[in-house]
Amino acid sequence: MPKDNSPQEILKKEIIRNSQQGFQADVKNLKSNMATQFRDYNEWVREYLVNAYDAQATWCTIEGRETEDSLIFTVCDNGHGMSKERVIDFFTLYRSRKNLAKGQAVGRFGVGKLSVAAVPGQRAFSLLTSDGSDCWEAKAGSLLTNDPVDLYQIRPIPSAGTTFEITFEKKESLPETLRKLEDILRRYCRYLDMDMVIYYPMEGDDGSPQQVRVSIGDIWYGQRKYSQRYRITIDREDYEIILELDPQASHELYQNRVLITQQYNLLCHDLENAFWLPYLRVRVDSRAFKMPFGRHCLADESCLQPLAEYIRTTLLPGYFQHLVEQLNERTSQRMDSYRSMIYEQSITLMQYQPGLEHSWSQLPVFKLFPDRNVSLVKLEKLVVEQGKLYVSEPNAVGVDYASFDGPVVVYEQMKNGLAFLQYYFQDQIINLSLKDVVIEAPTTLGLAKSKEEEFFQRHLGLHEDLSLLTSPKTSGDWENDLDFIFLRKEASNTDERLYDFSGQDRLRKDFQRLKWRAGHLVGKDGKTPCTSHKFIFKDEEEVVLNLNHPEIQQLVKLSTKAPKLAGHWAIAQCLTENTRILNYLSADARENLIMLDAIAKINAPEETTQPAKNIRKNRFRDLLDNTDYDFGLN
Numbered sequence: 262m263p264k265d266n267s268p269q270e271i272l273k274k275e276i277i278r279n280s281q282q283g284f285q286a287d288v289k290n291l292k293s294n295m296a297t298q299f300r301d302y303n304e305w306v307r308e309y310l311v312n313a314y315d316a317q318a319t320w321c322t323i324e325g326r327e328t329e330d331s332l333i334f335t336v337c338d339n340g341h342g343m344s345k346e347r348v349i350d351f352f353t354l355y356r357s358r359k360n361l362a363k364g365q366a367v368g369r370f371g372v373g374k375l376s377v378a379a380v381p382g383q384r385a386f387s388l389l390t391s392d393g394s395d396c397w398e399a400k401a402g403s404l405l406t407n408d409p410v411d412l413y414q415i416r417p418i419p420s421a422g423t424t425f426e427i428t429f430e431k432k433e434s435l436p437e438t439l440r441k442l443e444d445i446l447r448r449y450c451r452y453l454d455m456d457m458v459i460y461y462p463m464e465g466d467d468g469s470p471q472q473v474r475v476s477i478g479d480i481w482y483g484q485r486k487y488s489q490r491y492r493i494t495i496d497r498e499d500y501e502i503i504l505e506l507d508p509q510a511s512h513e514l515y516q517n518r519v520l521i522t523q524q525y526n527l528l529c530h531d532l533e534n535a536f537w538l539p540y541l542r543v544r545v546d547s548r549a550f551k552m553p554f555g556r557h558c559l560a561d562e563s564c565l566q567p568l569a570e571y572i573r574t575t576l577l578p579g580y581f582q583h584l585v586e587q588l589n590e591r592t593s594q595r596m597d598s599y600r601s602m603i604y605e606q607s608i609t610l611m612q613y614q615p616g617l618e619h620s621w622s623q624l625p626v627f628k629l630f631p632d633r634n635v636s637l638v639k640l641e642k643l644v645v646e647q648g649k650l651y652v653s654e655p656n657a658v659g660v661d662y663a664s665f666d667g668p669v670v671v672y673e674q675m676k677n678g679l680a681f682l683q684y685y686f687q688d689q690i691i692n693l694s695l696k697d698v699v700i701e702a703p704t705t706l707g708l709a710k711s712k713e714e715e716f717f718q719r720h721l722g723l724h725e726d727l728s729l730l731t732s733p734k735t736s737g738d739w740e741n742d743l744d745f746i747f748l749r750k751e752a753s754n755t756d757e758r759l760y761d762f763s764g765q766d767r768l769r770k771d772f773q774r775l776k777w778r779a780g781h782l783v784g785k786d787g788k789t790p791c792t793s794h795k796f797i798f799k800d801e802e803e804v805v806l807n808l809n810h811p812e813i814q815q816l817v818k819l820s821t822k823a824p825k826l827a828g829h830w831a832i833a834q835c836l837t838e839n840t841r842i843l844n845y846l847s848a849d850a851r852e853n854l855i856m857l858d859a860i861a862k863i864n865a866p867e868e869t870t871q872p873a874k875n876i877r878k879n880r881f882r883d884l885l886d887n888t889d890y891d892f893g894l895n
Contacts, residue, residue, distance in 0.1 A: 305376035306442045307449045309336045309425060310457060311519060316340025316423065320456040323442060324472070327435040331384065331428050334442075339422040342392035345412075348399055351388070352410050378404040382430025389415065390423040436461060443475060451479045452518040481518060486587050487599060489580050495567050498549035502572065504580045506602055507542035514559070515546040522558050528577070530562075530569035536613040539676075540602040543572065573614075581610070582620045601675070608678050611637055611685075627678060628671035630662040637685075643668045650686045652679065654698045661700060663800045666841040667691070699791040701805060702781040706788060714779055714808055717820040720828030721777035721806065771843055772854060775802060777832075779817075782807040796835055798842055804835055825862040832858050 306323060313321040318340035325334045377383050387400045396415040402408045443459050450457065457477040465471045482490050488505030512527040513520055527543045529535035551561045584603050607621035616622065617638050625634035644650045649667035662669040670682060683690055702708050782791040790809040797805050806813050820827035833855045836842060
């Protein structure tokens with residue numbers, strides 16, 4: 262029967278031959294292209310160590326020696342070795358046979374062996390391998406050339422394992438190159454379950470050559486206090502995920518415990534507006550990852566979107582709650598660094614993963630005056646209640662922020678904390694400036710009050726004798742009270758009831774509880790006289806009139822002739838210009854209180870700094886009656 266030489270049959274035979282024997286196109290350009298798939302030519306050591314791992318080796322060593330113009334590296338392992346057929350496969354591009362089940366091998370493409378060709382000046386190559394029943398040695402020159410490979414059978418047969426010896430043109434010293442190879446292995450292969458050792462040459466005390474043994478390896482997951490491991494399945498693909506607190510945040514993809522890349526954001530790959538969470542290290546290992554020849558990225562990134570969404574929305578909230586629980590259990594000082602890291606994480610999460618129900622919104626990360634920390638949940642409650650949030654002046658010293666009618670946050674917050682507060686409370690935030698942070702002059706300035714200022718201070722506050730105004734009276738008593746008649750002349754029938762203070766015990770007692778005095782206010786530097794504040798309200802119970810303010814100075818002068826009137830005007834100004842003083846009062850109630858002060862002072866004995874013969878009993882009433890002073894109530 263004639264052979265079928267149709268094009269279809271010829272192509273079929275070629276495909277079968279290539280699948281059985283591998284591609285034989287060992288042309289220099291093709292090998293050069295394969296070598297360029299490796300981002301760092303020192304990655305050849307990773308490929309050879311991975312091959313040892315795939316050969317089920319339990320240890321692998323790397324040694325080096327140097328000549329005048331060459332570096333010679335030896336890589337030795339105790340894996341299952343290679344038969345003659347597999348030695349031939351080794352030198353066949355795209356051919357790679359493993360004794361492991363599908364997906365368990367790290368190397369898959371048969372091009373890792375060409376990684377040494379990426380090293381500039383690769384000169385010679387040899388391997389000695391034994392599978393325990395046969396032993397072969399192969400020698401070649403540069404792997405980029407088409408030079409023949411010499412293959413020899415070796416007797417006697419050593420134990421199973423493989424030794425590679427690779428020679429490169431010398432570009433730098435042997436120790437420098439060995440350090441670079443060590444860095445590659447620590448980065449990519451540190452979690453492989455095998456002993457990995459690099460031997461550094463050194464000179465002994467007697468001048469003899471010696472070696473320093475450096476082990477490479479780490480535990481994949483060590484049950485650390487601030488780490489958690491998860492095993493999940495997404496779209497029928499299995500993933501192992503480790504989240505842990507680390508000073509150096511990173512996101513790492515692995516396959517069979519060998520690092521692929523750190524270039525992807527594994528929290529936000531599915532988001533347009535990605536964010537980076539500080540101090541979070543994410544490690545994901547999966548056989549589902551598909552890679553190009555150089556294995557420095559993913560060939561198919563589609564799996565990262567559902568993976569990132571799952572980590573961010575499902576795993577992260579529970580992991581952060583675990584961090585908070587660990588933080589609460591550990592109180593030693595060495596935990597302070599962990600506390601600050603977790604607090605910084607919480608601020609980032611508040612911004613990009615908002616929600617008061619999250620544990621990161623319930624950590625006390627924001628600093629408030631005086632010396633307390635509150636959570637976002639608590640701070641929002643305060644702002645809702647008081648309608649505003651102050652930010653302290655950054656260079657202020659010794660400021661009494663109790664006089665502000667809202668919470669005051671410290672300017673020096675945790676990293677990004679102030680920026681977040683500015684963003685979150687943008688409609689309620691008030692940034693304080695120089696004029697907002699006045700203080701009383703320290704005693705070191707020696708600003709004693711003059712006699713006139715002391716005299717003015719004695720007439721501040723509500724008159725102590727209020728029994729006349731608060732005791733029940735008959736209508737006849739009111740009608741015969743000249744002072745009451747005076748006030749009635751100025752009031753309409755509808756306003757007359759405002760001046761009946763019986764039953765106003767709370768208002769009277771609260772006002773009597775206020776402390777009034779005069780003092781010198783200065784700026785934040787503690788010495789510059791302040792002329793912008795007439796007074797400050799301290800600790801919810803004390804009003805300090807500013808003797809440096811021009812209007813207060815005028816009242817001091819007035820007090821030498823009419824002290825009750827000066828004290829009354831001072832009270833009226835404070836009540837109308839600062840609604841935090843008795844903040845539950847309406848505008849009408851404040852006017853009522855000012856009138857209460859006036860009535861209490863009318864019949865009180867007048868006192869001046871002038872001789873007694875010049876005192877008029879009703880001077881305060883006359884001045885009050887004739888003045889057009891506007892207290893700003895209308």
